[in-house]
Amino acid sequence: MNPLPADLLLLSIAAPLAAALAIALGLPRKPALAAAAAGFAAPALAAVWCWLAFSGAPLSDGYAFRSAYDVGLGHIGIRLALGLNGVAMPLFALAGITGLAAGLYALQSGAERLRLYLMLLLVMQGGLMGVFASVDIFFFYFFHELALIPTFIMVGVWGGRGRNYAAMKMTIYLTLGAMLSLAGIIALYQGSGAQTFDLVSLRAAIAAQPLPELAQKNIFALLMFGFGVLVSLWPLHTWAPSGYAAAPTSAAMLHAGVLKKFGLYGLLQLAFPLLPAGAENWAGVLAWLALANVLVIGMVTLAQSDLRRMLGYSSVMHMGYAFLGLAAGGAPGAGAAVMLMVGHGFSVALLFLLASCIQKRTRTPDMAGMGGLVKDAPVLAAFFTAATLAGLGLPGFANFWGELGVFVAVWGAPALGPGFAAAAVAGIIISAIYGLRSVARVFFGPRTATFGEIAEAQPPRDLRRGEKIPALILLAALLLIGFWPKSISTAIDAGLSSAAGAATSAAIDRNRLRSAAIDRGTAADAGGAGPEERRDAASTLAAAGTAAAAAK
C-alpha cells in the first residue's frame, strides 16, 4: 500500500519536534545545532521524496501514503490520520523546502539565545508539516496552533522595531481567526452527525446527507471569516504588514510563506467541497473582498517606504488572487489558487530572507535610505530582482501559472465574469510598479547620503554562503515549477477532479474519470480495469497518466 520506505509523513512531523525536545532538554550548543539541522533537513527530504513518489503512488480515497495512529481519542472520532492528496502534496513540499531554507538561514543568523530560537522554529516546522499531512481535521487544526504559537513568541522576543505591539496585534487577530474557524469546524462535526473528524469519513457522511442550507451558509461564513483573518482577507488584514515588518526573518519566511496558506487550504479542503450551498451564497462576497485585497491593498503597497512593510502588503495583495481563484471555483480556479499558494510561498519566503540581508547591509528598513547597493552586492541584487519578478508574475517563475489560471477562471466563472477579470488583471500593473520601484530604490542609482556614510564606515559585502544557499534553494524551486508546472499541476488537477467526484457515488465516479482519461487520448487500458480492480478511480487516472508519460 505505502510505497515509502517508512512513514515519511510521520517522520517529517516527528523529526523537528524531537529535535526541539532534545534542545529543550538542554543539549549543548554544537549538538543542538546539529540536531536542529537534522530536524530541518528531515522534513525537506521527506517532502521531496513524497513529491517524487506521488505520481506513482496508489491512492485510496484520493490520498496517498495513508497511515493512522490511535491517540486515545477514538471515542470522539479523533485519530492521527496522515496522508497526502493532490492538493496537499505541493503544499507539503512547499512546507518542507521552505522550512529547510528558513532553518538554514536561522542556523547562521547568530540570533541571541540561538538554541531557544531554533527550538521554537523547529516546533513551528513540525506543526507546518502536520497541517498539510493531516487527514483528520482535528489534527489539521491542532498542528496549525502548534505552529502558530511559536510565531507569537518569536515575534515578541526576537522581533524588530515595534515588536510588542505587532506581536500583541498578531496574537489577538490570529487567535480570533483561529477560534472562528474552530467554531466552524466543530459545527461541521456536529452537523454531519458522523461522529468523526476524519476528513474522508466526514466527506462521505456529508455526501450521503448534505447539511441543511441555512447551516451550510452559517458554517461557511464562520470558516470564511475565520480562515480569512488567517490569510489576511481585506479588511481583516492589518495584522500582516506590522507583524511581518517586526517578525524575525525565519519566522516571517515560515509564516508568510507556509503557515498563512493554512486558511486557504482549509477553505479549499473543507468549506468549498463540504458546504456547496454555503459557497454559492458567499462566493460573491468573498470575491469582492478579494478584489479589495488586490486593488486597494495594491495601491496601499505603492505608498510604502519601509521595505518589509511593503513586502507584507504585497503578500496581502497576492492573497487576494488566491481568494479570487477559490471564489471562481472549478478545477481551473481552485487549481490555480493552489499553484499560486505554492509560488507565492516560495517567492515571499525568498523576499523576506533577502530583505533581511539587505537590511543588515544598509542598516535601515527604509527604502528612502538605500540605493546603489548593486555595486557592492551584485548577487544579492540578482536574487532580489528574481524574487521580485517572481512576485509580480513574470513567466518562468511559479507564480505566473497561478495568476494566469486565476484570471482565466475568474473570467469564466458565471458569478464573476469579464468585468471582474479586468479589475483583477489591473493588479499586474500595480504589482509591476511597486516591485520594480523597490528594486530600483534599493539597488540602482547612486547611494543616498545616509547609506553612503554607513557604507563608508563598513563596506557592504555580497551574499555570504550561509545566506546564498537557502536563497538558492527557494529560487530553484520557483524556477523549477515555473519552467515545469506539471511537476505539481498534474497532482493538483487529479486531486481536484477526484475531490469533485467524491460527492457522487464511487461507481459513477470511476466511469467518469476513466472516460475522461480516455478522452485525453491516454493509453489507458479501459478493458483491463475489470470488476476485481480494487484501486480507486483516481489512481486509475494517475496510472493512466504515468502510462501516457511512459508511452511518450
Next chain:
Amino acid sequence: MPLTPVQLALATLLLPLGSAAFIALFLRRRGGAAAFVSVAACAGHAAAAFLLAFGGHREAAVNASFEWLRLGAFAVSIDIKFDDLAALMLCIVALVGFCVHVFSLGYMRGDSARGRYFGGLGIFMFSMTGIVLAGNLFMMFIFWELVGFSSWLLINHYCEKPAAAAAAKKAFIVNRVGDFGFLLGIIWCHHAFGTVNLAGIAAQTAAAGAGAHAISAGIPLLLFCGAVGKSAQFPLHVWLPDAMEGPTPVSALIHAATMVAAGIYMLCRVEPLFAAAPAALTVVMWTGVVTALYAALCAVVQGDIKKILAYSTLSQLGYMVAAFGLGGQTAAHAGAATAGTHAAAGGVLLAAGAAAAMFHLATHAFFKALLFLGAGSVIHGCHHEQEIFKMGGLFRKMPLTFAFFTIGVLAIAGLPFISGFYSKDAILHLAQQKNGLVFAVLVFTAVLTAFYMARMWKLVFLGRSRSEASDYVRESGPAMVLPLAVLAAFSVAGGWLALYAPWFADVAGRVPHVGGAGLVIMSAAIIALGAGVALALYKAPVRGLSKLVSPDTLAVRAPLVFGALALANALPDRLYNHYVAKIQQRLALVLNSIDRFLIDGLIVRGLAAVTGLFGMGARALHTGSVHAYVYWFLAGAALAWAFAAGVF
C-alpha cells in the same frame, strides 16, 4: 547526424537560453568567456534558424505541441507553428541578432558587466524566438513578457545611472499597461473560441465569417493593446525614446529591429480576427498614422543621435501598424471567404496590408539595425558623446562607418531601388487606393523622414569637428565594421530578396505590387524635397560651438515651430508624470491613511476599546463583597426561573 525539423526549432529556442544559464552560473565575472559563449550560441541559433527556414521545412514538418500545464479545462501548451511568416521573422531575428552579438564584442570591450550583458542578450534571443515560434496566444504572452524582462535588464545595463534605472522601469510598466489589454484579449479568446491556438482561432473565425456568429471587435482591439505597448504606438510610445539609455547594440537589436516589431508580428498572427471584425482595423490604422506623423515631427527637434533614431523607429512602426490597418479594409470579404480553405490547409492568409507591414518590418529591421549600429560606431568613436551638435566632420575620420550609415539613411528615406523604397511604396500604394487622407499624411511623414535623416547625416558627418569628443576619432575595429557591412548589404538588397526570392512566398506574394515610373518619381520627389530642405537649412558644422545661440538652425530661424514641436514632444510625458505624481501617488497615500487610521486605528482599536469597556463593566461587578454576590445570585436565579417558566 541531421537534426529533425522539430529538433532544429527546439535548438533555436534552447541554445540562447542555455548560454544565458551557463553565463549566469559560471561566467559572471569572466566577461571575455561569457562573450565567446554567447556569440557561439548565437551562431548556432542562426545556423539552426537558416537550416530550418531555407531547408524548406514548414508547417507539417515543424509544427509540434507539448502540453505544459493542465488544470481542468484550462490548458497551456508549447505549440510550435512554423509557416512562411514565422520563417521570415526567425531569419530576421537570427541575422540581426548575430550581427549585434558580433558588434557587441567590439562595443562592449572593457565593460565591467559583460557577463550580465551577454546573459541578457541570450535571454532576449530565447524569448524573441519563442514569440516567433509560438503557435498559441498563451505561449506568445509568456515569451512576450519575457522579452519585456530582457528589455528591462538590458536598458538597465548602466544601472548606477538613475536615468537608466528609471527608463528600464518605465519601459516595463508601460508595456505592462499594454499587456493588461493583451492578456484580457487572450482570455476572451480562450472563452470565446475554447482555444487560443492560432490555427484553431483561424478556423473558428472562418466559420464565423460564414455566418455562424459574429465576433466582437473587442477581442482584436484588446489584443491590439499588446501591440500598442510593445510596438510603442501612441499613446504608449513614451517608453521607447527613454529606452535609449541602454547600450547602443541593445537599442539596435531590441528597440529597433526585433522586439518592438513583435507587436506587428503578433497582429499578423491574429490577422483572421481582424478580418472578421473590420471595425477594429480602422482603429489600428489611425493609431498607426498618428504615431507615424507624431514621431516624425518629434524627431525633427531631437539633438541626441539615438533619440532621433528612436523617434524614427516609432514613426516607421507607425507605418507598419497603419499598413496593417489599411489592408483588410477591402480585402475583408475576400479574406473571410477564402480563409476557410486556407486555415484548413494550415497556412497563413495575410491581407495585403498585413503583408506590406511584414515586408516593411523586414527591410526596416535591416536598415534600422544598420543605422543604430552605425550610430553605435560613431558614439564609440566619439567617447560616448551622443549629441549631434558636438560631432561633425566624421566622414574623413570614419570613412567605412560613414559609407554604411549613408546606405542606411538612403534606405530609410526610400531611395528608389533599395530596400526601403519597395516596402514603403507598397504601403503608400495601398493607402492611395484606400484612403486619401491617410495617403497624404503618410507622404508628408515620408518627407519629414528624409528631412530629419538628412539633418542628422549632415550634422554628424559633414563639415568639421565641433568639440573635443569628435576631434580624436578613429574608425572602429573589424568586429564593429563587419556587421555594418552585412547589414548594409541586406539594406540594399533586402527588398529584392524578399520580393523575388522563393522562400517566403506566403508573405511576399501578398505584398501589393506596384510598377511604373510614377512611384519612382514620387519617391525621388519625396527625398528631394525632404533632404533638400534639410541640407539647405542646416549649415555644415563649423569649428566650435556658440554658447549663446542655439546650435539648432530650426530653433533660430523658426522658434515658434521649434517650440511647438518641442512642446508636443514633451506633452505626453508631462501628462503621465502628472498622473503618477498627482493622482496615483496621492490615491495610494489616501488609501494608505485609510488603511492605517480607519481600518487599523478606528475599527480595530475601537473594537479593542469596546472590549475593554465590557471588561471594565464586568470587573465592576466583582466587588469582592459577599452581599453583592448574593444579590447577583438572586437576580440570576430569578432570570433562570423566568426563562424556565417561559416568561420570555
